[in-house]
Amino acid sequence: MYTRKKIQEEVPEVNTKIWSCESDDCNGWMRANFTFDEAPTCLICGSSMQSGEKMLPTLANSAVRS
């Protein structure tokens, strides 16, 4: 038996501006630079959102496109 070291890719994290849901029961949040509203509402529960920051891995070149 041997142990295998998990190789973790180092993804640099940056402090990213986000909107987070104000509801304690909801984990909804979104990157602020994906929104264009001044005060977006939560896509999950519809509550208002507050701006904040979160450490997130830097985005790869191809962002999610809808």
Ligand SMILES: [Zn+2]
């Ligand atoms: Zn929510």
